[in-house]
Amino acid sequence: MSSLVERFLSYIVIDTQSNSESTQCPSTSGQITLAEQLKAELSALKLADVSLDENGYLMARLPATTMNVPAIGFIAHMDTASEASGNNVHAQLISNYQGGDIALGNQGERLSPEQYPFLNQLIGHDLITTDGSTLLGADNKAGIAEIITALDYLTQHPEIDHGDICICFTPDEEIGRGADRFDVKKFAAQWAYTIDGGPVGELEYENFNAASAKVICHGLSVHPGSAKDTLVNAMNIAAQFQMMMPSDETPEASAGRDGFYHLATLKPSVARTELHYILRDFEQDGMARRKAFIQTQVAQLNAKLEHGSVEVEITDSYANMREQITPHPQIITIAKTAMQELGIKPLIKPIRGGTDGARLSFMGLPCPNIFTGGYNFHGIHECITIDGMQQAVDVIIKIAQKTAQWAHQ
Structure with missing residues (x-):
């Protein structure tokens, strides 16, 4: 778990806020800075086909350990939202949260269960918050850290059966361009999951x-x-x-x-x-x-x-990705079963918004969305549970295993 947190904290200090006024792709240079760091990490894990294209799309593949399993993918975005600053991010670690208000820095900002009742469900959890001056960047750097940590685990455990696992870290999702230059053919997965949701258990395959x-x-x-x-x-x-x-x-x-x-x-x-x-x-x-x-x-x-x-x-x-995903019920069944086997209650609900997965689904890559363990995205009250992040890692690993089991039935 320490490597998971260390990865996350190293990513959030890089300002990757996207810019809707820019015509470039990616829209900001910070996204390339992060992409270069991630490329080095993926190469160090000795993944195959590591590539960073001129538009800021970073792809890689963990080769299969067993035959005749469909290639699946995991996707997260590198940029952060514009509603609050993503520059000079200072995170706070709250160990064994015992309830009540959490002071965010020393400027008077607080994270309060009165305003955010979900905090009452996180008693005893370890939290990461902002210092009240910026967003945290869990949306979606938590997803990136979780995917890489899961891949790291799988590379260390080749006895786990899985097919090819394709990953992509995309630019400019927050300004609606994350799928604009996504090369679905190059990605080469039959289906994928964006790791871009909120509380533990979220599994979303329907959107506005x-x-x-x-x-x-x-x-x-x-x-x-x-x-x-x-x-x-x-x-x-x-x-x-x-x-x-x-x-x-x-x-x-x-x-x-x-x-x-x-x-x-x-x-x-x-x-x-x-x-x-x-x-x-x-x-x-x-x-x-x-x-x-x-x-x-x-x-x-x-x-x-x-x-x-x-x-x-x-x-x-x-458009609503439901019509592209429901003809392939195994995509949801595998994710749902993976969560259940890990003791996680799936929270299947429609997204009151959109994800890269919505557009990718209509580009031929069915792509529902899975939780990261985060809350209050796009603002200074953003926070995430370390336990929830680890559970996301576990779900990614389990989905890889369950896909192989499904293929070998």
């Missing part, structure tokens, strides 16, 4: 259908000193449009299998204001309804406006 809608409000800018009966303020039009959207179908008003409309960003000016929405629904017909609704709202507002206008551009983002 996703689209984005850019609502563009057109006004007319003139000098405010001579604006009477002439100026048309696009921001006022945008405010009218937002008030026409359903307040009970937003992220803060939804859970479970509920979809939503989410006003994510705003680019305001008098002459032109853009409202950027994300649309989410688990069902295809539900997504079609949401697209039609937002188009209807645009038409209705245009009909009411005496001056100015509104238009909308809708773009599909990703």
